[in-house]
Amino acid sequence: MPPLEGVRVVDLSRNIAGPLCTMLLGDLGADVVKVERPEGGDEARNHAADGGTSSYFAALNRNKRSVCLNLKDADDAAALAALLRRSDVLVDNFRPGALDRLGFGDERLSREFPRLVVCHISGFGPTGPWADAAAYDHIIQGFAGLMSLTGPEGEGGYRTNTSVADIVTGLFAANAAIASLWGRDRRGDGGPQHGGDIVHISLLAGLLNALPYQAATYLTTGEAPAPTGNQHPYIVPYGTYPTAHGLVNVCVGNDRLFDRFCGVLGLGDLRADRRFASNSARIRNRDALNALVVPAFATRPSQEWIKALRAAGIPCGPVNTLPEALTHPQVEALDLVLELSDGAGGTFRVLGSPFQSERLGDVVRRRPPLLGEHTDEILAELQDDATGEDR
Structure with a gap:
């Protein structure tokens, strides 16, 4: 009932x-x-x-x-x-x-x-x-x-x-x-x-x-949040990236995932780079990290990246049109x-x-x-x- x-x-x-x-x-x-x-x-x-x-x-x-x-x-x-x-x-x-x-x-x-x-x-x-x-x-x-x-x-x-x-x-x-x-x-x-x-x-x-965390940011720090496009203000890397064909969404929510992410993208050296050793460090050095990540994504189409990222357990997905979403399996x-x-x-x-x-x-x-x-x-x-x- x-x-x-x-x-x-x-x-x-x-x-x-x-x-x-x-x-x-x-x-x-x-x-x-x-x-x-x-x-x-x-x-x-x-x-x-x-x-x-x-x-x-x-x-x-x-x-x-x-x-x-x-x-x-x-x-x-x-x-x-x-x-x-x-x-x-x-x-x-x-x-x-x-x-x-x-x-x-x-x-x-x-x-x-x-x-x-x-x-x-x-x-x-x-x-x-x-x-x-x-x-x-x-x-x-x-x-x-x-x-x-x-x-x-x-x-x-x-x-x-x-x-x-x-x-x-x-x-x-x-x-x-x-x-x-x-x-x-x-x-x-x-x-x-x-x-x-x-x-x-x-x-x-x-x-x-x-808008809980955006409001809390202002109420606790006095700093007004600003638009960040398709990037997350408090997690890096977390956003939308262009590939050789299409776009891919990637959400790397912790250091363990970042380690895997670097391996999938062929950027293993970043694991030892102190600029990217923690999420706080990655937020401070967002532009430097994206300067390395964006060219890497451009080497393969989105579907290949999604397959590789999913295999590594990294949250990711396509940027679908609404018709593509509604007809997806x-x-x-x-x-x-x-x-x-x-x-x-x-x-x-x-x-x-x-x-x-x-x-x-x-x-x-x-x-x-x-x-x-x-x-x-x-x-x-x-x-x-x-x-x-x-x-």
Whole structure:
């Protein structure tokens, strides 16, 4: 049985961070009810240049049911209240205060639904001078300092080409929701103090927590980290190197690996060179070491180097394009690409769940829903449960 079977999650979120959080809860067995606006639904549904299936939406909304509710309508707001009364988790990513204006502020949620775990995802958090500011991933990448660390040495100011703030925040939010559920059920019933919880998580806090050692460097030394391109700031050699054909990534994380690395590259004399005797020494003499390593890599193609480095137990790999990665035998062996119905007679391919567990079984139990596909079904369930006890 999936670990979250029997748990119901109400998803008021859209775009990336919240939908990722709730999709992961659905992967673990929760019944996720995605509440959407009747006019257009989740904004991510419209992120398709050709007007077809939105890859944004398809990638983040499996294992969910969709119900259309206009939360400014009294009857639909009452339906949401009935749904919350029979649910365990609420996830939203409105700006702070928006749910209050809709009549579902924290005071009401705590009073009427004391066992509900509420997870608020926002751009900048519930307090502070930027609390009410609109935010997307790109804004947070700049605000949190990540863009200052990203790009070629001496430049910086580059956006990471994935929505990393949204993604890590969604992961943190899923962890927080599961932990709060666990805590609620361990405490047992018996009043609000034994009930649910209200969790706040922001894209800003999430992304800053994805920069732990960079932040610690500044907080402990006062020195601001700078962009280092494809080189690691604190481990040498560790980076991307051009070869006779293609690029190779190499991570030499300790002195034992460095000894092997020198042997594979035919640079055995470096083992006795005091400039490179420890990682600290190699950091100080990075340019001198790379001046010897780069010409060595240029003598053979990347695939030959990868074969030799792997044989020596040195972490290494190719620099693939995304199509090369998605069609690689290793990805195929993990069954990470799935073909799903689009609900309209066609199919599309998306990434599968990262979870692999015998007890989970088939993680993908539902394709991403059409807008309002389950409205009648869910409203009928609420009618059937009208005389039942609250959760």
